[in-house]
Amino acid sequence: MDLHAAISIRHSVRSFDSTPLDPATVAAIVDLAGRTAPLDGRPVEVALAGPDQVKGSSAPYHLLAFTAQDDAGFASAGYVLQLVDLTLQAQGLGSHWIGLAGPKAKRPDFTILLAFGPTGEPPRAEAEASRLALDRISNQDDPVARAVRLAPSGVNDQPWRIEFAAGAVRLVHQPRGPMSLVLAKKMDKISLGIAARHAAVALEHQGHQVTGATATTAADGRFAVELAYR
Numbered sequence: 001m002d003l004h005a006a007i008s009i010r011h012s013v014r015s016f017d018s019t020p021l022d023p024a025t026v027a028a029i030v031d032l033a034g035r036t037a038p039l040d041g042r043p044v045e046v047a048l049a050g051p052d053q054v055k056g057s058s059a060p061y062h063l064l065a066f067t068a069q070d071d072a073g074f075a076s077a078g079y080v081l082q083l084v085d086l087t088l089q090a091q092g093l094g095s096h097w098i099g100l101a102g103p104k105a106k107r108p109d110f111t112i113l114l115a116f117g118p119t120g121e122p123p124r125a126e127a128e129a130s131r132l133a134l135d136r137i138s139n140q141d142d143p144v145a146r147a148v149r150l151a152p153s154g155v156n157d158q159p160w161r162i163e164f165a166a167g168a169v170r171l172v173h174q175p176r177g178p179m180s181l182v183l184a185k186k187m188d189k190i191s192l193g194i195a196a197r198h199a200a201v202a203l204e205h206q207g208h209q210v211t212g213a214t215a216t217t218a219a220d221g222r223f224a225v226e227l228a229y230r
């Protein structure tokens, strides 16, 4: 399965098998996370952690993301690790973003983790994904908008709207839901990076080349992630 197909079937996996993964598989996942290009000029450091090194998760493996503690850093972590999330689920493995978990060894630059491992949970049919109607996030019905619609977010608040321009797609912060004030500072920015990854995968699936991925400010002053493509 390719990454674009994985967008349709991925879901948050909450039960993992106890059988360890082949070390080469784990090494390949860590390697992928380490060499995935972040948002332009916004580096992401990734480290592997087992369940004994993490609070708030009993999953067998975790990728911890460390970034600058600002909007662009948060979004960059989402952009990098969502590529890994899709890759894992394309391979039949399970994964789960957990904002409430973190490393026992505290680091001030820790941003978010992605739990992963083998799972018996089956893929989810796209129609089963609980998401806003497309016209709530986009004024254009388009494969890129449909891919963004399926992106995971903090408490499924889907804090984005999509703007299309010539050779560019912009994911603009749109706070939503009863927890919007709590989520706006950090989780929503991670979620915008995640949504931008879905847009990038959809653009590449259409044959485009993504030439830039940048944290920026929309015309109305809101935080945004912009993809340039040709």
Ligand SMILES: Cc1cc2nc3c(=O)[nH]c(=O)nc-3n(C[C@H](O)[C@H](O)[C@H](O)COP(=O)(O)O)c2cc1C
Residues within 6 Å of the ligand: 010, 011, 012, 013, 097, 098, 099, 100, 101, 112, 129, 151, 152, 153, 154, 155, 156, 187, 190, 191, 194
């Ligand atoms: C940045 C981020 C943080 C999240 N944190 C948690 C969490 O702390 N606990 C949890 O159970 N799920 C967490 N989730 C999972 C979301 O609740 C889930 O992605 C959303 O409800 C959509 O469901 P789906 O991933 O199955 O499509 C998080 C997701 C994201 C993207």
